[in-house]
Amino acid sequence: MAGTFRFELVSPERVLMSIDAEQVVVPGSDGEFTVLAGHVPVISTLVPGVLDVTAGGVHKRLFVKSGFAEVDPARLTVLAEKAYDVADMSAATIAAELKTAEAELAAAKDDTAKHMADTLIGELKRLSA
Amino acid sequence: MASLKDMRNRIASVKATRKITKAMQMVAAAKLRRSQEAATAARPYAERMATVLGSLASKVTDKNSASPLLVGNGKDQVHLLIVMTAERGLCGGFNSNIAKLARSDANRLIAAGKTVKIMTVGRKGADNLRRDLGRNIVERKDFQGVRQLTFAHAEGLAKRVREMFEAGDFDVATLYFSEFKSVIAQKPTALQLIPATVPEAAPDAAKGASAIHEYEPSEEEVLGFLLSRNISTQIFRGLLENSASFYGAQMTAMDNATRNAGDMINKLTIAYNRQRQANITKELIEIISGAEAV
Numbered sequence: 001m002a003g004t005f006r007f008e009l010v011s012p013e014r015v016l017m018s019i020d021a022e023q024v025v026v027p028g029s030d031g032e033f034t035v036l037a038g039h040v041p042v043i044s045t046l047v048p049g050v051l052d053v054t055a056g057g058v059h060k061r062l063f064v065k066s067g068f069a070e071v072d073p074a075r076l077t078v079l080a081e082k083a084y085d086v087a088d089m090s091a092a093t094i095a096a097e098l099k100t101a102e103a104e105l106a107a108a109k110d111d112t113a114k115h116m117a118d119t120l121i122g123e124l125k126r127l128s129a
Numbered sequence: 130m131a132s133l134k135d136m137r138n139r140i141a142s143v144k145a146t147r148k149i150t151k152a153m154q155m156v157a158a159a160k161l162r163r164s165q166e167a168a169t170a171a172r173p174y175a176e177r178m179a180t181v182l183g184s185l186a187s188k189v190t191d192k193n194s195a196s197p198l199l200v201g202n203g204k205d206q207v208h209l210l211i212v213m214t215a216e217r218g219l220c221g222g223f224n225s226n227i228a229k230l231a232r233s234d235a236n237r238l239i240a241a242g243k244t245v246k247i248m249t250v251g252r253k254g255a256d257n258l259r260r261d262l263g264r265n266i267v268e269r270k271d272f273q274g275v276r277q278l279t280f281a282h283a284e285g286l287a288k289r290v291r292e293m294f295e296a297g298d299f300d301v302a303t304l305y306f307s308e309f310k311s312v313i314a315q316k317p318t319a320l321q322l323i324p325a326t327v328p329e330a331a332p333d334a335a336k337g338a339s340a341i342h343e344y345e346p347s348e349e350e351v352l353g354f355l356l357s358r359n360i361s362t363q364i365f366r367g368l369l370e371n372s373a374s375f376y377g378a379q380m381t382a383m384d385n386a387t388r389n390a391g392d393m394i395n396k397l398t399i400a401y402n403r404q405r406q407a408n409i410t411k412e413l414i415e416i417i418s419g420a421e422a423v
Contacts, residue, residue, distance in 0.1 A: 010177065012280040012365055014170035030345045043181060044345035045354050068354065070181060070342075079174055081280065081358075 003037040006075040007053060009062065009083055016083055017062075024076055025052035026069050035076050042071040048120035050086060050127075051078065061086035063127065065097070066116065089127065098124045133408070136401045140394060147390035153219065154383035161312065161376035167278070168309065168369040175362050182359060184342075185352045186327040196349075198356040201324035202300055207244045209267075209299035210235060211290070211322070213306040213367055214254030215375040216273050221385075223307065223315065223378035228257040230317040231305045235262055246299055250286065250368075267298075278372060283365035290360060294323055306367035307374035313381055315374035320367070325359055 007021035024035045027049025033042075046069060051062040067080035084093065101124060105117035131139075186199060212231045214224045231254075235245045248268040249255040255269045268289070272282060293299060302323040307315045320326065344351050 008173075010174045012171055012174045012283075012362060013167070015173050028345055029350075041342045042345060043342050043351055045351055068181075068351065070177065077177060079177055081284075 005037040008077045010079050019055050021055040023054040038073045039071050044069050048123050140397045143393050150383045150386040157376045157380040164373035168373050182355050204300040207299040208238050209246045209302040211248045211304045212254045213371050214251035216252050220379035221382035224253040227317045278368050284361045286364050287361035306371045309370045309373040312377045
C-alpha cells in the first residue's frame with residue numbers, strides 16, 4: 001500500500017476538502033495525470049473535468065471548473081473556481097452549468113477560451129448522460 | 130416651555146429610536162461575524178495564489194515579453210479608480226472615508242494632467258462622488274439586495290475590468306476598499322490592480338518553488354492564467370473585506386447612537402420630572418394662598 005499525501009481542494013470562498021488521499025487523478029491542461037505520494041513538484045493549470053480521489057479505499061469524484069494544481073511530494077493543492085461533488089450534482093445543476101458554458105462558448109474570443117468552454121460542455125454532457 | 134404632554138411624547142420617541150438602533154447594532158454584530166468568517170475562509174485561496182504568483186513573477190526578467198497585466202502597457206495616462214463602498218448608510222464615516230481617499234487621489238491625478246475614470250461599486254460611493262467627479266464616473270455597479278457575496282460577483286466585475294483593459298480604456302487600475310483591521314478600526318486602502326502588485330515572496334520560498342517545480346503547460350501560460358485570476362481574487366478579497374468593515378463600522382455607529390439615545394432619555398426624564406414638580410408646587414401655592422385670602 002502506497003503512502004498517503006495531503007489533498008486540499010480550495011475554492012475562492014472556502015476550503016472545500018482537506019483529507020489524506022492515496023491517489024488523485026487530476027485533469028491537467030496537458031492531459032490527465034495521477035498524483036501519488038512523493039510525486040515530482042508540478043504546477044499545472046486545469047481543464048474542466050473530474051478529479052478522481054481515492055482516500056482510505058473510498059472513491060470520490062469531484063467536478064472542477066478550471067483552476068490550477070500545485071503538487072509537492074507531500075501534498076496536492078487544487079485551487080478551483082468551482083467544484084462539485086459528482087454524487088451531489090443534480091440534473092438541474094448540470095443543466096444550469098451547461099447553459100452558462102454555452103453562453104461562454106458563444107462569447108469566447110480566442111481559441112483558448114473556446115477550447116476551455118468546449119471541454120467544459122463535453123464534460124458536462126458526459127456527466128449528464 | 131414645552132408642555133408635559135409634549136415632553137412625554139418626545140421621551141417615547143427617543144426610546145423608540147433607541148430600540149431601533151439597538152436592534153440594528155445586534156443585527157450588524159451577527160452579520161459581521163458571518164462576513165468575518167467568509168473573509169477568513171477565503172484566505173487560503175488568496176494566499177496560495179499569491180505565493181505561486183510571487184515566485185513566478187520574480188522569475189520574469191524580460192520586461193518586454195511579459196504580460197501587460199504584470200508590467201503594464203507602458204503608459205501611465207489613463208487611470209481607472211474602482212471605488213468599492215457599501216449599499217447602505219448608517220455606518221458612521223465608512224463610505225465617506227473610502228470616497229475621501231479616492232477623491233484625493235483622483236484630484237491629485239487630475240492635477241498631474243492624467244485622465245481619471247471612475248468605476249463605482251456600491252450605491253453610496255456613487256452618490257458621494259457624483260457631486261464633484263460625476264463626469265469621471267464611467268461605470269456604476271451595485272449589489273443591492275445581494276445577501277451573500279460570492280466569487281461569481283467578483284468574477285463579473287473582474288471580467289468587465291479585463292475587457293476594458295484589453296480595449297485600451299485605461300492604463301492603470303487601482304482598487305479602493307476598506308481594509309478590515311478590527312471591529313473598531315477600518316482602514317481605507319488603495320490597491321493597484323493593473324499592473325499587478327506582486328507580493329514579495331519570501332526569499333527561501335521563492336527559491337525553493339522556482340528551483341523544484343515543473344510547470345505545465347509552461348511558465349508563461351501558468352503565469353498568464355494566474356494573473357487574470359488574480360484580478361478576480363483581489364476584487365473578491367476587496368468585496369469581503371469591505372463587507373466585514375461595513376458591518377464593523379455600522380456596529381460601532383449604532384452602539385454610539387444607542388448610547389446617545391440613552392443619555393438623551395436621561396436628560397429629558399430629569400427635565401420632565403422637574404417640570405412636573407414645578408407644576409405641583411405651583412398648584413399648591415395657589416391653593417394655600419387661596420385659603421389664606423379667605
